[in-house]
Amino acid sequence: MTTQPVTVRQAPDQYAKPLLIALLSGCAVALVLGLYGGLHHPTHYALDIAGFSSPLYAKAWLTTAAVVFAVVQLGTGIRISRPDAPHGIATVHRWSGRIAILLTVPVIIHCLYALGFQTYSIRVLIHSVLGCIFYGAFVAKMLSLVNRETMPKWVIPVLGGVVFVSLVGLWATSALWLFTTKGVHG
Amino acid sequence: MSRQGPLLTLGSVVIVAGLFLYGNAVAAKPGGPPAAAAATTTPTPTATATSLPAGATSAPAHALFAGRSSGDQVTVAIAINGKKAAADLNAGLASEVSLQGSVSGDLVSLTSSSGTRLTGSVSGPDMFGTVSGFLGQSFPFSAAQAIVQAVYAGRSSNGELTLAVSTDGNQAVAYVCNGHTIEAWLQGSVKGNQVNLTGSKGASLTGSLTGLAMFGMVTPNTGLSLPFSAELSPHPAGVFQARVAINGLATRIGWAVLPDGTQVGVAVIGSTRQPAPLLDLSDGAFTLDGGSFTAAQVAGNATVVSP
Numbered sequence: 001m002t003t004q005p006v007t008v009r010q011a012p013d014q015y016a017k018p019l020l021i022a023l024l025s026g027c028a029v030a031l032v033l034g035l036y037g038g039l040h041h042p043t044h045y046a047l048d049i050a051g052f053s054s055p056l057y058a059k060a061w062l063t064t065a066a067v068v069f070a071v072v073q074l075g076t077g078i079r080i081s082r083p084d085a086p087h088g089i090a091t092v093h094r095w096s097g098r099i100a101i102l103l104t105v106p107v108i109i110h111c112l113y114a115l116g117f118q119t120y121s122i123r124v125l126i127h128s129v130l131g132c133i134f135y136g137a138f139v140a141k142m143l144s145l146v147n148r149e150t151m152p153k154w155v156i157p158v159l160g161g162v163v164f165v166s167l168v169g170l171w172a173t174s175a176l177w178l179f180t181t182k183g184v185h186g
Numbered sequence: 187m188s189r190q191g192p193l194l195t196l197g198s199v200v201i202v203a204g205l206f207l208y209g210n211a212v213a214a215k216p217g218g219p220p221a222a223a224a225a226t227t228t229p230t231p232t233a234t235a236t237s238l239p240a241g242a243t244s245a246p247a248h249a250l251f252a253g254r255s256s257g258d259q260v261t262v263a264i265a266i267n268g269k270k271a272a273a274d275l276n277a278g279l280a281s282e283v284s285l286q287g288s289v290s291g292d293l294v295s296l297t298s299s300s301g302t303r304l305t306g307s308v309s310g311p312d313m314f315g316t317v318s319g320f321l322g323q324s325f326p327f328s329a330a331q332a333i334v335q336a337v338y339a340g341r342s343s344n345g346e347l348t349l350a351v352s353t354d355g356n357q358a359v360a361y362v363c364n365g366h367t368i369e370a371w372l373q374g375s376v377k378g379n380q381v382n383l384t385g386s387k388g389a390s391l392t393g394s395l396t397g398l399a400m401f402g403m404v405t406p407n408t409g410l411s412l413p414f415s416a417e418l419s420p421h422p423a424g425v426f427q428a429r430v431a432i433n434g435l436a437t438r439i440g441w442a443v444l445p446d447g448t449q450v451g452v453a454v455i456g457s458t459r460q461p462a463p464l465l466d467l468s469d470g471a472f473t474l475d476g477g478s479f480t481a482a483q484v485a486g487n488a489t490v491v492s493p
Contacts, residue, residue: 054456056434098195102202109206115431120477124433138199145192174434 018147019155026140026159030132033108037117037128055114057186059107060175066107067171069100070164077160101138104167108135127173134166251306251313253329260320262327264294264306264313268396271296273304275320283320335486338393338400339423339444340416348450349404350425350442351381351393351416354486358383360391361425361440361484362404367459369440369452370406373491385491419445422467426451427490428481432474439474439481441465 451462
């Protein structure tokens, strides 16, 4: 009689701690990025990436490529846990995600190092906030995946959704804006 | 069951980010070739370049000396402006005498209408001399050159370039531009009446201070040298600068402002140049591409050319 309630109470506890760690880590990453971007004095210069007319276009095309891989992520992510998922879909999902996130790294370093957290217009403010959310959600998702059997079912899809939506938002407030105002070229 | 995959992904992202940050911190430098390093070396003025008698040591063309009598009872202030000099002796309440005089080489000689006489000799940043006939007394004095902050603003001979020079003691910065595509930031020294400034890509400015004006040659980085004149100018004249990020592009904007409020500036957004936005001279505010920013006046001891 006494053991029965204990096992019932243990069920939520099994995932509460890893989930809490993952979410708090994500929040901490987002906060640290925002604070660094806001407090670090922008250098206004950074390494150029060869082959583009300006660092801005290099960043825009890298982000665009990341969004293409993110669309693959969305397509594979919504099918990955179905019983009838095609063979190899998990591999495609993982590697498209790895490539996408690595493509964004040079971009965020340039943003943070050379420009920082800026608020001078609505577009720029949204972009700055989304940048912090994106990496925070990414870290939370990676840490959730480590113990994903113990997570509630909704955690991975929700975090994945936040990562995808914030990346598309980042792309729309930077690369899409650049292409529509300054033209599509290298 | 734990999985290593997500942690490996996370770790590789952190490592790549660290490499890029390290690369930026170590390798990335502001634009411009290493020629900018010349800003720290000052060309020695040749004898023919000076407007003063060869061989004679001379007082600065512009200087303010402040000091005291040997007994510490009288304050002495002497202003030198070209060949003219003026002085003020003050021993407290109602005991003030104004003197007028002239400069010859490193010697100053001044007199007042009441018969007070001051003679002094300039030696580097100091002046030593004697006051006679002040309240019936004669005494020696010493004075030191005060750091003078000044702005000279003007144009090139053909009116194409506008420039402003900001001095602070023996340091000076300048901004010269045509308001569209040509611009240069310059930095250097003021020695005696000679101003020698250099910038990146061979830009330079050499000038002589004579009276209330500066005359010389300015070479923006187009390589074409033009003669210019600039006058000692009150507010709002000055060199103004803003460094901001516009749409993700590092942007540097410079303005040369003349005493009548005329402002000419160039905004370098990324690598493109365009006329600078209108600067509100009362508070330095301006708007560019929908954003509101603030520019600051640049003092003569600021660093405007990257070493």
